Amino acid sequence: MPQHNHAPIRICPNCSGFASVAIATGVRLRDGSRDTVPVNCQTCHGIGTIARPLAVAAKAV
Numbered sequence: 163m164p165q166h167n168h169a170p171i172r173i174c175p176n177c178s179g180f181a182s183v184a185i186a187t188g189v190r191l192r193d194g195s196r197d198t199v200p201v202n203c204q205t206c207h208g209i210g211t212i213a214r215p216l217a218v219a220a221k222a223v
């Protein structure tokens with residue numbers, strides 16, 4: 163019987179790995195493109211993964 167030995171889950175539970183996003187401000191720049199603001203996840207600080215004990219603690223809350 164095969165044993166599944168998965169790597170410990172380290173993906174941030176707060177952002178599911180999408181740690182850094184660009185949010186449009188609604189303002190258009192001179193070249194017509196949208197002005198964006200980069201925002202990082204506050205839990206993992208833009209990394210997307212966190213230490214295993216932190217992930218377990220975050221899930222319990």
Ligand SMILES: [Zn+2]
Binds near residue numbers: 177179180203211
């Ligand atoms: Zn995160």
